[in-house]
Amino acid sequence: MLLEILDMRLNHQRLALLHKLSLFSSNISTMASKNLFKFTAFPIPLTSSSQGRLFQTHGLLFTSFSSKPVSKICPFSLQTNGYSFNSHTNVPRPEEKRLDPLQFKMLKQKLEELGVDCQICVPGQDNQLLCPMCKGGDSSEKTLSLFVTQDGGSALWMCSCGWRGSTRAFADSSSSYDTSNQVTKVKKKREITEESLQLEPLCDEVLDYFADRLISRETLQRNAVKQKKFGDQLAIAFTYRRRGALVSCKYRDVNKKFWQEADTEKIFYALDDIEGQSDIIIVEGEMDKLAMEEAGIFNCVSVPDGAPPTVSQKELPPEEKDTKYQYLWNCKEYLNKASRIILATDGDPPGQALAEELARRLGRERCWRVRWPKKNEVDQCKDANEVLMFLGADVLKEVITNAELYPIRGLFNFRDYSDEIDAYYHRTLGYECGVSTGWSALKDLYNVVPGELTIVTGVPNSGKSEWIDALICNLNERVGWKFALCSMENKVREHARKLLEKHIKKPFFKARYAESVERMSIEELEKGKQWLSDTFYLIRCEDDSLPNIKWVLDLAKSAVLRHGVRGLVIDPYNELDHQRSVSQTETEYVSQMLTKIKRFAQHHGCHVWFVAHPRQLHHWVGSPPNLYDISGSAHFINKCDNGIVIHRNRDPEAGPIDQVQVCVRKVRNKVAGTIGDAFLLYNRVTGEFMDVDKPYGRR
Numbered sequence: 001m002l003l004e005i006l007d008m009r010l011n012h013q014r015l016a017l018l019h020k021l022s023l024f025s026s027n028i029s030t031m032a033s034k035n036l037f038k039f040t041a042f043p044i045p046l047t048s049s050s051q052g053r054l055f056q057t058h059g060l061l062f063t064s065f066s067s068k069p070v071s072k073i074c075p076f077s078l079q080t081n082g083y084s085f086n087s088h089t090n091v092p093r094p095e096e097k098r099l100d101p102l103q104f105k106m107l108k109q110k111l112e113e114l115g116v117d118c119q120i121c122v123p124g125q126d127n128q129l130l131c132p133m134c135k136g137g138d139s140s141e142k143t144l145s146l147f148v149t150q151d152g153g154s155a156l157w158m159c160s161c162g163w164r165g166s167t168r169a170f171a172d173s174s175s176s177y178d179t180s181n182q183v184t185k186v187k188k189k190r191e192i193t194e195e196s197l198q199l200e201p202l203c204d205e206v207l208d209y210f211a212d213r214l215i216s217r218e219t220l221q222r223n224a225v226k227q228k229k230f231g232d233q234l235a236i237a238f239t240y241r242r243r244g245a246l247v248s249c250k251y252r253d254v255n256k257k258f259w260q261e262a263d264t265e266k267i268f269y270a271l272d273d274i275e276g277q278s279d280i281i282i283v284e285g286e287m288d289k290l291a292m293e294e295a296g297i298f299n300c301v302s303v304p305d306g307a308p309p310t311v312s313q314k315e316l317p318p319e320e321k322d323t324k325y326q327y328l329w330n331c332k333e334y335l336n337k338a339s340r341i342i343l344a345t346d347g348d349p350p351g352q353a354l355a356e357e358l359a360r361r362l363g364r365e366r367c368w369r370v371r372w373p374k375k376n377e378v379d380q381c382k383d384a385n386e387v388l389m390f391l392g393a394d395v396l397k398e399v400i401t402n403a404e405l406y407p408i409r410g411l412f413n414f415r416d417y418s419d420e421i422d423a424y425y426h427r428t429l430g431y432e433c434g435v436s437t438g439w440s441a442l443k444d445l446y447n448v449v450p451g452e453l454t455i456v457t458g459v460p461n462s463g464k465s466e467w468i469d470a471l472i473c474n475l476n477e478r479v480g481w482k483f484a485l486c487s488m489e490n491k492v493r494e495h496a497r498k499l500l501e502k503h504i505k506k507p508f509f510k511a512r513y514a515e516s517v518e519r520m521s522i523e524e525l526e527k528g529k530q531w532l533s534d535t536f537y538l539i540r541c542e543d544d545s546l547p548n549i550k551w552v553l554d555l556a557k558s559a560v561l562r563h564g565v566r567g568l569v570i571d572p573y574n575e576l577d578h579q580r581s582v583s584q585t586e587t588e589y590v591s592q593m594l595t596k597i598k599r600f601a602q603h604h605g606c607h608v609w610f611v612a613h614p615r616q617l618h619h620w621v622g623s624p625p626n627l628y629d630i631s632g633s634a635h636f637i638n639k640c641d642n643g644i645v646i647h648r649n650r651d652p653e654a655g656p657i658d659q660v661q662v663c664v665r666k667v668r669n670k671v672a673g674t675i676g677d678a679f680l681l682y683n684r685v686t687g688e689f690m691d692v693d694k695p696y697g698r699r
C-alpha cells in the first residue's frame with residue numbers, strides 16, 4: 001500500500017532500489033544504541049558522507065544512522081560478495097518535486113486531525129515529533145518519525161510504539177488513508193526460528209572482529225551469536241532466548257547501529273544465565289555480557305535497549321504502561337529471587353541513568369553498583385568490554401567483586417561521612433570544641449559550638465538579655481562572629497546603647513547609673529556605630545504584628561547567606577506569634593518549633609540562643625528556677641543542646657548583689673562543656689560581665 005503512494009513520488013532509480021531491497025525483506029524495527037528507538041525515516045539524501053543504511057520494513061523504507069562514530073578501537077569493514085557495508089554512496093538522488101502549499105496545508109490538517117503536531121514539520125525530510133499515541137513514553141521523547149514528501153502531498157510515519165501509517169493531502173478512492181492511519185500497536189508476538197530469520201554461523205571476519213575485542217569463539221558459540229546478510233551487507237545477530245527457545249533477535253552493524261526483530265518479545269539478553277541465581281549482574285550491551293563471560297562471570301544479562309538519556313522525573317508508570325522497561329517485567333520471575341543485583345551499566349550519564357531506572361524498578365535495597373577503573377592516566381573505562389580489553393579479565397572480576405551498595409536516599413553509612421569525620425578529628429572545620437565565652441569561670445562548663453541550640457531562662461530581670469549581649473560581644477571580639485538579633489522587647493536605640501556600652505566599655509550617657517565614669521565620646525560613638533552595623537543584623541517586624549518562627553528563621557537564613565552571621569538570638573520566645581491549629585497541643589507546637597530551630601542551626605552552622613521565661617513560680621524563695629519550669633513544655637529542656645539559667649542575688653545579706661550565677665543545667669555535647677555553676681560580676685555602668693577573680697576598676 002505504501003509503495004503505491006511512493007511510486008507516484010519516486011523516480012525509477014529509487015524504485016529500483018526499493019525492489020532490490022525488498023528481496024531482503026524482514027520484519028525489522030530500528031533502534032539506536034543509546035537513544036531507544038531513535039530512527040530516521042526515509043528518504044534521507046544518500047550522500048557519500050552519510051552513514052545511513054537501508055532496510056525494508058513492511059514496505060516502509062527506513063534509514064538508520066549511527067549515533068556514534070565507528071569504534072576507534074578496532075575499525076573493521078565487513079565485506080561480503082566484494083561489497084562494503086556502505087555500498088550505496090553512488091545512489092542518485094530522486095528528482096525533487098516542488099512544494100505545493102495548498103496540498104501541504106491540507107496534509108497538515110489531516111495530520112493534525114490524527115493528533116500529530118506538525119507545525120514545524122519540513123517537507124522533503126524526516127521529522128522527529130512527539131507521538132500522539134504513546135506521547136514518547138515516560139521521558140516524552142520525540143519517537144515519531146514523520147516523512148512528508150517534497151511536494152507536501154503525502155506523509156508516512158512510524159513510531160517505536162508500533163503506530164505507523166500514511167496519508168495524502170487529497171485522498172481518493174484508491175487512497176490508503178482510510179486504513180493505514182489506524183493504530184497498529186504491536187501486540188501479537190511472532191514465532192521465530194533461526195531458519196525463518198535466515199541466521200548464519202559467524203564467518204571469520206566477524207570472528208576476528210570479536211577476537212579484537214577479546215571475545216572468544218567459545219563464548220560466541222555458547223551464546224549462539226550469529227550473523228545475517230542484508231543484501232550485500234552483514235550484521236551480527238544476537239539471539240535472545242528463553243529456556244533455549246528463540247524469542248527475539250537483535251542486529252548490530254558495522255556502524256554500531258542496532259535494530260531488533262519487530263513484533264517479538266523484549267527480554268534480557270542471555271536470560272537463561274540468571275535462572276535461579278541469587279546474585280545477578282546487569283550490563284548495558286551484549287558485548288559487555290560476552291566480556292563478563294571471558295572473565296568467568298556467567299550470571300550476567302544485558303538490557304536489550306541500551307540506556308535512556310536521563311532519568312525520568314515522573315512517577316514510575318504501572319507495569320503494563322512501562323513500555324521502555326517492558327523487558328524487565330517480562331523477566332520478572334527471573335529477577336524476583338535475586339537478592340543481590342549488580343548494576344554494571346556504562347559509566348557515562350546515560351549508563352548511570354539506566355542504573356537508576358533499573359534500581360527504581362528492582363528496589364534499591366538489593367542493588368549494587370560498580371566503579372569502572374581508569375584505563376590510563378586520563379581516561380576511565382566505560383564498560384565491561386573496555387575493562388577486559390584494556391586491563392584484562394582479572395581486573396574485570398575485581399570490579400564486580402568490589403561492587404558497592406547502590407545508594408538509597410536518606411540511608412547512609414559512616415563511610416559516607418569519612419571526610420567530615422577526618423576534618424572533625426583534625427579540627428579543620430573550625431570551632432569543633434566550641435568558642436570560649438571569654439569568661440574563665442565558664443571555660444569548662446560552656447563553650448559555643450556552631451549549629452547548636454542554647455535555651456536561656458531565668459526569672460524576670462535576672463539579666464538574661466544582658467548576659468547574652470555580653471556573650472555575643474565577647475564572641476565577636478574573640479573570633480569575629482556576626483549575629484542576627486531578633487530581640488522584640490528592645491527598642492533599637494536601647495539595644496544599640498547596651499551593646500555599645502559593652503563594646504566601648506564606657507557608659508552611653510552621663511547619668512546616675514554611670515556614676516563618675518566618663519561617657520563615651522562622639523568619636524567613640526561613631527566608631528561604635530560602625531561596629532554595630534558590621535556585626536549585627538536586626539530581625540524586626542516593621543509593623544506591629546507579631547512575627548512567627550518561620551518568618552524569623554527565613555530572615556536569619558538570609559542573614560547567614562548574605563552576611564555570614566554565625567549566631568542568632570531570639571529573645572524572648574513569648575514575643576513570637578504562637579498561633580497553632582486547634583488540634584495541636586502546646587507541647588506538640590513547642591516540639592515542632594524547636595525542631596525547626598535546630599534544623600536551621602545545624603544546616604547553617606549557626607548557634608541559636610533562645611530565651612524562654614519560666615512559668616509563674618508560686619512560693620518562689622529566690623532560688624534559680626529549673627529548666628523544667630519554662631512555661632509551655634518540657635521540650636525546651638529535652639530538645640536543646642545547652643540549657644542555661646541566669647540568676648542573680650537580690651539579697652545583700654545572702655551575698656554581693658552584683659553577682660550573677662550562670663547555671664549550666666544541660667550540655668549535650670561533652671566537648672562543649674558540662675553542667676555546673678559559674679559566678680560572674682555584673683558591671684551596671686557598662687553592662688559588662690566579669691570573672692569574679694578579675695579586678696575591675698569601674699565596679
Ligand SMILES: Nc1ncnc2c1ncn2[C@@H]1O[C@H](COP(=O)(O)OP(=O)(O)OP(=O)(O)O)[C@@H](O)[C@H]1O
Nearest residue numbers: 459460461462463464465466648657658659660682
Ligand atoms: N547582676 C545584676 N545586678 C544588677 N542589675 C542587673 C544585673 N543583671 C541585670 N541587671 C539589670 O536588670 C535589668 C534587666 O536585665 P535584663 O533585661 O538582662 O533581664 P532579663 O532577665 O532579660 O529580663 P526579662 O526577663 O524581663 O526579659 C537591666 O536594667 C540590667 O541592667
